[in-house]
Amino acid sequence: MATGILHTKSDDVESEAAKPGRGGFAVARPVLHETVANALRKMIVEGALAPGARLNERDLCAVLGVSRTPLREALKVLAAEGLIDHQPNRGAVVAVMSAKDICETFDLLGCLESFAGELACAKSTITDLNELKALHYSMLACYSRGDLSGYYEYNRTIHDRINLLAGNDVLRQTYLALNRRVEGLRFRSNHDAQKWARAVAEHGQMIEALEARDGPRMAKLMRQHLDEKKQAVLVTLRGDAEPAA
Template sequence: MQNAVEQSLEIDRRPLHEEVADRLRAMITEGLLAPGARLNERVLCERLRVSRTPLREAFKVLAAERLVELSPNRGASVVALSRSDVDQLFELMGALEGLAGKLAAERRTEGELAEIRALHFEMLAAHARRDLPAYYDLNRRIHVAISRCARNDMLAETYDSVNTRIQNLRFRSNFNQDKWNHAVREHQQMLEALETGNGSALRALLETHLRNKRDAVLEQWPAIDPAAT
């Protein structure tokens, strides 16, 4: 039986395929792997410095998240959403975020509020230096943190499933500087509603925020994928 010292020295190592899945997920989010793009195993193995086994296991993880499509004949490719898919996913995401926000304003702790406030100020700094990847990561963490404050496991599970599918689109919605600036102002209002415990206001803000994200994405849709309908 291990003693306390031995247990404290243990290192929690994640399986390699999970690390690979994380990297591929980030590449899809940031557009480095475009919608519809075929995932060349040889190229990705060289780029990520891994063998084919963890890469293929990572493909399976992303396929379960509906980010990657696996075909017996074509191999793996990044899922390409249609315009209708985007409209419906953002509609659903807005409802989920709105409900999460309402519950979060009623159930959040002071510690959780302090954490979200700290993330918000870090996000403002990333916006000020025009660091979109850093901004986006902090933005994502804020939305997830708010959803967790709702303390509803079923809501969190559904939220994560839908949110994963639109990460690339949420990232792209900030390409327009004016819309990016407006999104930051919306986040300031969200924080204020969370601070005052105004669940109705936070719900409305989050629903509007997601509608604005959807509109920003669909406005540039021909540029993203001229063949999409």
């Protein structure tokens, strides 16, 4: 699917009522473009739509079980987020980030998550901590089963919850915009067993720092965690490029 979805001609007209989706990505009706956008983000994150893949509206409508109207609105949203590009003679494609873009994005995310972690240590309640621990244990269960998709959902939720606990709206909006661009890269970086195990251990240390209300340690751990993730992503990209070279 990642390479087989081709761009349609610009004069394609609205298809007949959407048929049931295939491929496990169908979304429930009634469908809003936000729901379709979420489904497309998941496909990009998990590699069903790979970086550089051309997007075919007809095929995507069949996969998702929707008509072209919400799909086109969703594609506009993803384009604004930087997840897809419109290229001359190619049409819409999944965005490809350069190594420079990746480094700069992860470096800035490290600063944002570090600050969020420090604020969360000061602002979180006992209830907040218990909820984070419950998410952490669920993530560990997915890790023990080798369930990467489930693991990543809990992992993403934990980082998102820490960001919310910081209670800074400007930080929140900046974080969401940046993180969407690299979610697929973060997901793929866990395919290396050793790096995945290290990431799990770092999450355990974060929970300990939050429980201890140790803001400086939490800030250091979050920055280190994002730097480790950046290095893992760059190694993955180099591995992908070697066969082509």
